[in-house]
Amino acid sequence: MSRISPKIPPAVLDAAIGWSLKITFNTPDAQARQAFERWLAADELHRSAWQRIQSLHGQFAALPAQAARATLNKLPDTRLQRRQLLKFAMLATAVGATGWTAERQAPWQRLIADYSTRTGEHRRWTLPDGSVLDLNTDSAASLALEEVHQLTLLRGELALATARGNPQSWRVETPDCEVAATDARFEARLMAHGTCVTVAQGLVMVTAKAAGAPFPVAAGEQWLVGKAGARPLPAPGAEHGAWRDGMLIARSLPLSQVLAELGRYRVGYLGWEATLANAPVSGNFSTVNPEQSVALIARAYGWRVRQVSRYWLRVSAA
Template sequence: MAPEHAHLQQAAEWFAVLADPPVSDQQRQAWQQWLAARPEHAAAWQRVEAISSQFARLPAATHRRAAAQALRHSGRSRRQVLGLFAVLGGAGLLAAAGQGRPLRAWLASERTGTGQIRDVRLADGSHLWLGSRTAVDIDYSASTRLLRLLQGEVLIDTAADPRPLLLDTRHGRLQALGTRFSVREGDGSSQLSVFAGAVRIEPSSGRAGQVLQAGHQVRFGTDGISASAPADPARQAWSRGVLLANDRPLGDFIAELADYLPGYLGCDPRVADLRLVGAYPLGDPERILQALAGSLPIRINRRLPWWVTVEPLAG
């Protein structure tokens, strides 16, 4: 489970303190007490440290010494101690894998980095667009055209071919039925939006599948398939470098914009339900943040150069 917003903010504030020497013994002791107080704090620190490794690092010796002192007085079991050492010491491994990106994604047939959008013409003539931080394995054989979405979002315009075109996510398998569709993978489910033709869905849970027609979208995961809703034009607009918002919650908009920025971009729950309308060029995410701050009762808080949150004007 992802750390809560409040814990992430606390972790970011502590990171800013420790990264700005001189750090007093009292400050270091207070950080150690905070870190050892709750497992959620350790998880939040892991997230901050993993992201920070792309930009700046505290000396490894500082982590080891502080962790040893904090754990010595925390009263945790050996298993818990080892787990928290892994949190503090393992962030370098997470960074090496791209902020926790699975190694398999780095070895994918096609992938994009932060802020990149790519379009690829496949061997059968199908057109594949990859959104930011996306990885796809392509496995064509004499009998099947198979794509594996390892992370991120894709838009596919299929070409006529006697072989079935299948797309796998960790939440299920999709079969294109002469179609144009997009798939966005999330932690708990994948979102399918169909713009032409139809797509057959087979959830990995083994629950009954269904065929989704053009003009509709659903989420599918371990709980089955959600009720269908009208297909969101935003789910293909990104392929043209545009982030659409049509009466969209700010929190949802920020979560998608975060894929196009390095570091961390989060939204305070107190403003997450503000509604947003507009079309925003993804080529300049910083300009989008400035536009949001100029049109909504929010402020852009930069606790660190790579840690940005959208917060209420007051508080």
């Protein structure tokens, strides 16, 4: 990825974003315009930050400040390339919308990520040291190759298989914890109440950001790490991780859980009748075509799928 020299300090970018709000989205008076001109002339970094924001037509006003800073500092000083313009045009469409559709279609995390997937997409990359990274649906991660190689999970779910026999240490950082690994295979998924860490091979060390010393998580173990600390979860079944093969394998799981998982792979609403929430469901279902999987479940159990549009599905009793 291209780098910028010098890097614009966060305070300068924040100020430029603030001026963009005042100048671009409002009608400033003479006093405000004079103050803006003084700020602009005071430092070359001010002018550079302002030019970068204006190259995006002010759309960063709707981004969280941290995301805006990170994205702007990745932009080259030269004119944006067509590929970058298309990405930011997508952002402009998203931030102008409301509700879940904007969040699911073009989340800001993808703009600062080195690796990302769209809703319904699974991708795999071989990293520079030979390790293999998988990202599940609607996910994003950034990479830093330093003394300790680091992946930052910004959104969704990842699986990392470190290169076998390579002594290089890896660290995966999430909002809740850090996972340190060498010669291991594990997954990390951002959940509503923390990060779920599942180890398939080897041993990793997990450090909760809330508090506490690093603790080991061995193969076959699963932990949830959040603001309240860390706690073990039931051991994952053999079907765990089937998402890497485009499958969801259910063994007597509640319908609500099955549909919630399938809902991750499509844009729109996927609901169920309350009386069916705990009905046990078993089967192997495709995540590549979640609508087809929902129809298959309904037929197998004698239920009905109500479809208002391609974005609105609900399973109910016949």
